[in-house]
Amino acid sequence: xxxxxxxxxxxxxxxxxxxxxxxxxxxxxxxxxxxxxxxxxxxxxxxxxxxxxxxxxxxxxxxxxxxxxxxxxxxxxxxxxxxxxxxxxxxxxxxxxxxxxxxxxxxxxxxxxx
Amino acid sequence: xxxxxxxxxxxxxxxxxxxxxxxxxxxxxxxxxxxxxxxxxxxxxxxxxxxxxxxxxxxxxxxxxxxxxxxxxxxxxxxxxxxxxxxxxxxxxxxxxxxxxxxxxxxxxxxxx
Numbered sequence: 620x621x622x623x624x625x626x627x628x629x630x631x632x633x634x635x636x637x638x639x640x641x642x643x644x645x646x647x648x649x650x651x652x653x654x655x656x657x658x659x660x661x662x663x664x665x666x667x668x669x670x671x672x673x674x675x676x677x678x679x680x681x682x683x684x685x686x687x688x689x690x691x692x693x694x695x696x697x698x699x700x701x702x703x704x705x706x707x708x709x710x711x712x713x714x715x716x717x718x719x720x721x722x723x724x725x726x727x728x729x730x731x732x733x
Numbered sequence: 734x735x736x737x738x739x740x741x742x743x744x745x746x747x748x749x750x751x752x753x754x755x756x757x758x759x760x761x762x763x764x765x766x767x768x769x770x771x772x773x774x775x776x777x778x779x780x781x782x783x784x785x786x787x788x789x790x791x792x793x794x795x796x797x798x799x800x801x802x803x804x805x806x807x808x809x810x811x812x813x814x815x816x817x818x819x820x821x822x823x824x825x826x827x828x829x830x831x832x833x834x835x836x837x838x839x840x841x842x843x844x845x846x
Binding site: 623650652660661662663664667669674675710712714720721722723724725726727 | 765767774775777779782825833834835836837838
């Protein structure tokens, strides 16, 4: 299995631009999670989906952030407009209900907003 | 008070040392306790988990949970340079409820050969 796949691995953009991060979960997994990691705040859950339906988006910082999961094999996290304080590493993780509770993380997308 | 507190270190030890990593938490509803290991520029990977109180051993690693004190620990025996990484504790409430994991900020460990 290829594991969780994220793209791009690195993104540098200017303030005000739209940023789209992509994730392909492990095949067969029915939960998908988006996290953000910074030195100041650590690893924070932004939103998670179950069977493509958003379950808890209480961690989404503000309306500039949105996430979608149009099918079981693809999810996006969009930031519009981006701001320098959005600079962080964004991780996607997935897990399978029948596999207890281990979440498998992707390699992350390192976002820099200048 | 943050839900989960973890000393960020950094922690530097010689090869072969016993390492102790710790977290404290405030939410008494947490039932599942995990340790993730994160190598530089990689995603976290699950190292160990425990349910409720008690100890769990896996090779050189031992996880302990003391719910009465709201305190969890990870011990690494005979530490190796390959153990150099950031270790994050994570916790969640009972199964069947929210899937949300709450993470500590992580402790950066360096094991020197």
